[in-house]
Amino acid sequence: MKFEIGIESFINNYLKALKEKNAVVFIGAGMSVSQGFFDWKRLLKPIADKLGLDIEEEQHDLTSLAQFFVDDHGGIRGELDQIIVEEYGKTTMSVSENHRILARLPIQIYWTTNYDRLIEKALLEQGKTPDIKKAQSDLTVNLPKRDAIIYKMHGDIETVSETVLTKHEYEDYNKNRELFSNAFKSDYVSRTFLFIGFSFTDPNLDYLISRIRTTLGQNIKPDYYFIKKETITRAQRRQELKVNSLKKYGLNPLWINDYSEITSILKEIESRFLRTTILISGSADDYGSFGEKRAIELLHDLSKNLSHNSYKILTGFGWGVGSAVINGVLDNMQTEGNQNIDNYLIMRPFPQFETKGKNLKELWKDYRKKFIPLAGIAIFVFGNRKNKTTGVLEEATGVIDEFNIAFESGLLLVPIGATGYVSESLWSKVISSFKDYYPNHDYLLDDFKTLGDSRIENSVIIQTVIKIINKLNLRQ
Structure with a gap:
């Protein structure tokens, strides 16, 4: 999908920040309005009604x-807190698609002025562990094995008496919540x-x-915000x-005509980010006309070249395939002098023992459904195995x-x-119904x-695969 130049520039910059683990999202009240x-x-x-004032004028x-109300009650916030809790209780708020996309992305830091817990719920839905910072004391401890930090700079509805709402609380913010101010400034300068x-009216x-x-x-540095065009x-x-x-x-504006466009843009970011991770699927007890030496070289050189082109590799460690794929990535890491394997490789070796009353076939299917969506593109090679009972070579149903x-x-x-076997059958399936698999390509x-021609050399196969993947990632 193509967007206007300002949106395209933002998407590219934010994708870079995601890959470098420097992306932050700041969630304002507008994200919750759409959810009730x-x-x-x-x-x-x-x-306002209790004070005899017109909310339109205020x-x-x-x-x-809010300060008028507290002052009118002798400086006590109790009734204000009660009203807020009651108003929150009048509506059932659910997680939006925007929350879910943001939770799926590898964002490690979320900031919000909202009291609600929607982003927390979205992260939990994705199986992630959020470390929630709603009071200064929370900043002094870190939740073990956390996946993301949520800074609730104005507090949380579950501790409503500690929320920031009145004029005096805003004026005293940097004294009473100085650690939040410092944490925000540190993140804002570097991420x-x-x-x-968010409307940028928060004092x-x-x-x-x-x-x-x-x-x-x-x-x-440039930062970004969505803004709906006035009519x-x-x-x-x-x-x-x-x-x-x-x-x-x-602060750079991202102009939209309708709030639904935000979802489309976030989906595009997620899609493009996932397409930088490549699943290499396959297994081989026999390499057919390739022969073992050429097959291992192909797998090694393919993963090495993909890695060199800044693609992360996802592998389930398929028999006869996984080791060569991993070695190719490690070879590129050695060339680039980078030992942080998390930036290059995701390994998901299959469980080998039955658990929870499920046989291995059921376990493997569930396992595949969890790790395959971590990638955006999947490459398929070979695809055969020897029957454990008969020893006869057969297609790899996995x-x-x-x-x-x-x-x-x-x-x-x-x-x-x-590469033959199952991959040849899958290739024929894609070619015969190409518009079903690639409607706009x-x-x-x-x-x-070209990828179906068994006579071509390894170098041509690799060049063609990278050419296809680069085009799918809008790289020329």
Whole structure:
């Protein structure tokens, strides 16, 4: 999918940040409104009513409205807290598709001003462990084996008395929550932020970002936020002035006409990120006309070249295939002088013993469904095994299962038919129904046909595979 140049530039920059583990998302109230939550104007309407004020007249300074209410009650927040809890309890909030995409991406740091727990729920749904920081004391300890940190800079609905809401609480933020301020400034200076559902009217965040700009001057990196285009002329002018002001802080607008476009953009980011991880599926007790030496060289050189082209390899350690694939990646790591294997390789060797009342075939199928979606492209090679009872060579049904699961999971499929066996059958299947597998990629058909020619040399196979994968990743 192609987007306008500003969105394309953002996607490429954010993908780079994801790969380098420097991507951060900042979630504002707008992310929750679509899930049944109400904006602060509606939340504080009962407070305005009790004070005898018009919420429409007070909506531009809601923190002062909350402060008026507390002051009117002798400086005690109890009734304000009760109203907030009751208003939250009136709606059932569910995790959105945007939350789920953000939870699936390898984002390690989330910031939010929201009191709700939607991003936490989304991470838990993905089997991840979030380390939630809702009070200063939380910043002094780290949750073991955490997958992500969630900084709730204004608190959490479960500890409503400690939330930040009134004008005085905002004014005292850097004294009472100084550790949050420091953590935010550290992340903001060094990482790439994407703001979603945030209007930049929060006085505390405005202060922190302005302090950073004052310190760094023009040496600020680009960060991004979604903004829906206004349709009324007067509002358009105000929006234009606000955007120009935010640019001075390194904040770049991502213009959208409808909020549903955010989901499309996030899906594209996820899809492109996954396509930088390549599953190599296959098994071989026999290498056919290739012979063992040439087959091992092909697998080694293919994975080495993919790794050298900045693709991460995912392998289930298939019999007769996995070792050569891993060695190819390790060879490239040695060449590049990088020993951080997590940046190059994902290994998922299959369980060898029955557990939980399931036989190995059932276990392996469930296992495949979990690890195959970690990639965005799947390569298939060889695909045979010897029957344990008869010793007769037969097709590897596991490779067929991986092909079907990969297709169902949305992976792009690249069978190397030249290697024969199951991979040849899968290659024929793709070629005969090419538009079903690649509806918008007719230009790749000739390259795919090349992969079915058993007479071509290893170097041609490798060049063709990389050419196809580069094109699928929009690389020229």
